[in-house]
Structures are given as structure tokens and as C-alpha cells.
Amino acid sequence: MQAVTVEHIVKKYGSKKETVTALDDVSLDVAQGELFGVIGPDGAGKTSLFRILTTLLLADGGHATVDGFDVVKQYKQIRNRIGYMPGKFSLYQDLSVEENLRFFATIFNTSIEANYDLIKDIYIQLEPFKTRRAGKLSGGMKQKLALCCALIHRPVVLFLDEPTTGVDAVSRKEFWEMLKSLKKQGISILVSTPYMDEAELCDRVALIQSGKIMSIDSPQSIIKKFTKKMWSVRSAEMFRLLNDLQQYSNTEKCYAFGEFHHLVLKNDAEGMDPVMHYLEHLSHLEIEMQLAKPNIEDCFIELMSQ
Amino acid sequence: MREAVITANKLTKKFGDFIATNEVSFEVDKGEIFGFLGANGAGKTTAMRMLCGLSMPSSGSATVAGFDVYKQTEKIKQNIGYMSQKFSLYEDLTVSENIRFYAGIYGMARQAIKEKTAQLLNQLNLTPEANTLVKALPLGWKQKLAFSVAIFHEPKIVFLDEPTGGVDPITRREFWNLIYRAAERGITIFVTTHYMDEAEYCNRVSIMVDGKIEALDTPRNLKKTFNATSMDEVFLQLARGAKRSDD
Structure with missing residues (x-):
């Protein structure tokens, strides 16, 4: 049995006159024990999908199941089996760290003690602050507490909606380490993020844009589908270089990417020499050009422009 | 020729015993894109608030666009632009109302505002949306508009907070x-971001740790170091x- 199945889900908002399609015929499966990423920018439909799967929102069309239960007819069973960490911090700000945790354990008819082993590694970092009000915690600490509260009833499937948005690079890395160790305990995890680089930490990902899934596969396989050669180019004047490369006759696509610009040529057979001549002719200095490996962000850009 | 538009010398801000920004020194040149990085809580926001004339330093000195952060905060505010993701435009005003509002605050003349608004809307392909409420715009358009509004009055420096x-x-x-x-x-760009690839787009980058600047150089040199x-x-x-x- 799959941890999550989504078949042709449609969700629309607004009135008859003006409708926005948040999810447009979305289908996907998450296997048991899988760490599955939903990758896309704000407004792509990630939160709508999560709210439908956590039984907080009704779809306008399609079917979905979580742990084998139907999200509409069997929502009560689902609610007992899942953990959900919404994008917005939703714990009780006026309860302490420990009180929040105890509260969530109690409403699921369990206790902190019964499931402590599951959250121990994370909670240990919060323990020095267990009497502090949740509202007074730092961003990273709030995030850890929210994760503990989502886990305290030992869910079968965990839904994390943009857990790392606005969090610095160090805390992001720590958070993904926690997810890896939860995965080892057999929990299926569905996580959404706007950070493309996090895709590579998932078993499989769905790239989503404007309510449509552009691609579903393992990050490695998505990257393999990028069949054209990709060059990375730099020179002493990066902005002028970008404009010049975008004007170049054999350029299919050129965009900034970290310290280089990524360049895809219309005709790969021509190779780099004509590009180098063109740039030298335009008196660029310190030109460097080499083949580069595409990553998920390159694939996302490619899929977006198809 | 190099021309410093921001200078900070041992700039410090204490809140009681807590030293949020600890003797921070650096210079930013005219037209430079300067990345101001640090983990959450490193003291970036406090430093930025002092440079924007919104918070009085505890010690040290700094000038922004040639004005002193202790005595000439109003002059500083007139000569900078500011944009953050959390707060930028008024959602319940239209696109052109937002432009007029900000330009008006910076004391631009009515005629100049009118001409420049048309120009800007054209440049951003937003002319058909001039009378659309900002809250109805996609996030990407909002961000581009917010940035353009922040530099509408031709400030010497613009501060971009994530x-x-x-x-x-x-x-x-x-x-x-x-x-x-x-x-x-x-226009000098002073920018904070959590996207490390964007740090590469900056001419120079400083990285704050626990209130101090621990590194400051070009991305290239930092990687080498x-x-x-x-x-x-x-x-x-x-x-x-x-x-x-x-x-």
C-alpha cells in the first residue's frame, strides 16, 4: 500500500466570475517510508495540496488517500495517523515548550513518555528551554518544537509544509538531518519547499508550478532528462556578459547561476570555440568557459520554459 | 575611482548586556552590490537598522551617503531606499497609488511623479495593471514593483532585506x-539573503557571526580563503x- 495516493486532484478558488486554479489535475504517489519533496515557488499550489491531504480542505475533483484511507470519507482515521506541520507557526504561543508538547500528546490520547524515543534527538535540544513560552523561542527552536508536536503521537505519515522557509543555511541543514533520521524510523514524509537545492535531499520529488506538476522522479533521474550540454561561463564583467550571451545567435538560454552564467546552446555541435571568439571580439576579459553539470534548478527553469 | 557611500567604524549596538552588533567595521563603494550575510540572530537586522537611521548606535561611528548615523538620521532616510519581503507595498492600494504614495513621502514633485510612473510601468510591463490592487498581483511582480518603488526617488543606496x-x-x-x-x-545595493547562490552575484560579501563580521571579501576570494x-x-x-x- 502507498502512503499517499493523489489522483487527478483539482482545486479552484474564487467566484464563478473569477476563478483561480490552485491545483490542476495533480496526480502522485508516495511510497511507504519515502521522503518525498514537493518543490515549487509560492503560489504553485503546495499548501492547497497539503491541506487536502491532511483533510482540512475539500478538493473540487479527483481522489486522494493517506495510509489507505480516503481523504473525504475517512478523514477521522487519517487525522489519527498523520502529523502536520503547517507553514505558519501554529503552536500555542502562551504555553511553554513542555505544555505544548503535552497538549498535543494528550489530544491524541497518548503521552510524551510513551513516544519519547521518537522525538528524543530533537527534543533534547529544546529541553533547556522547556519552561519557556513557545512565543519567546527563536525561529529555529520554534521549528524544532513544531516538529516534535507533529511527531508526538507517532504518525505514519508526516506532512511538512515549507519547514525551512526563511531559515538560515545552517538550520536548514540541521532540519534535513532530522528528516533523514525520521525516515530511518519508517515514517513516510511529504515535505514542500521553494528551495531548489533541497530537492536533492529527497528520494523523489514533484516539481510543481502554477498548480501543475511538471515532473515527478528521483532528483538524479530528473537531472538525467536534461540532455543538452550546459556550459558555465564567467568573465570580469558578469552583467555585460549575461546580456551579451543572451544576444548571441547560437544561444538557446542563458541565465545567472552563482558565480557563473549557465549557457545552453541551440546547436551543441558548434561547441565552445565560436562562443569564446564572440566574447573576445566583444573585449571580455578573464573569460572562463567549461562544461557544467545541470542541477534541479536548471531542470526547473528548463521545464518552466517548455 | 572608489567612493565610499557607507562607512562603519567599530559600530556597536547593545541591548542591556546583550551586544547585538559588536564593533563592526566596513566600507561600501558607490555602485557596489554588497551582500550582508549571517545566520538568524547574527545581528544583521540591528546593523541595518542603525545604517538606515532607525536605531541609535551604542558606540562607534558610521556614515551613510555622507551623513552621520547619530546626528543626521533624517538626511539618511531621504537618501536611501528600503525594501524587505515582509513589508514593502500597501496591498490595499493600487499599483499607481503605491508609487504615488512612496514618491510623495520622498518629496518628489507631482509632475515628476507622473512622468516617471508612466516610464516605470512601461518598463515593468505593468501599464495594464496600473489600477490593479497590489494584493491581486503575483508575488514575483510585487517584488519587482517593490524594488522599483524603493529606488523611484533615485536614492544613493538601497537596502534590501531578504x-x-x-x-x-x-x-x-x-x-x-x-x-x-x-x-x-x-545606486549602491546593500542586500541580505538566505540564498547562497545570490551571494555569488554580489561584488563583495560580509558574513556576520554572533554580532561580528567574521569575513569580508569577494565571493571568489572567500572561497579561496x-x-x-x-x-x-x-x-x-x-x-x-x-x-x-x-x-
């Missing part, structure tokens, strides 16, 4: 093109040792 969160990779790059173009016109292949690695090496964390 300007690009949450947008798709193409829109993010379009936004950076606007930044490059502004820098080319001589820290023997790293990406700015992400440089950042992790420095910020891993941080003791503080906060928002």
Missing part, C-alpha cells in the same frame, strides 16, 4: 537583473560555530 524569498527561479533572476541595472546606474567550492560551504564553515540564534 527581497526574493519564495519566487520561482526565473522570476528570481529577473529580479537580480533589476538589481544589476540599478547598480550600473550608480576557506578552501570551499561554494559560498554555501563558506557560510556553513563560519556559521556552524555560532552560539546565538534568533530571528
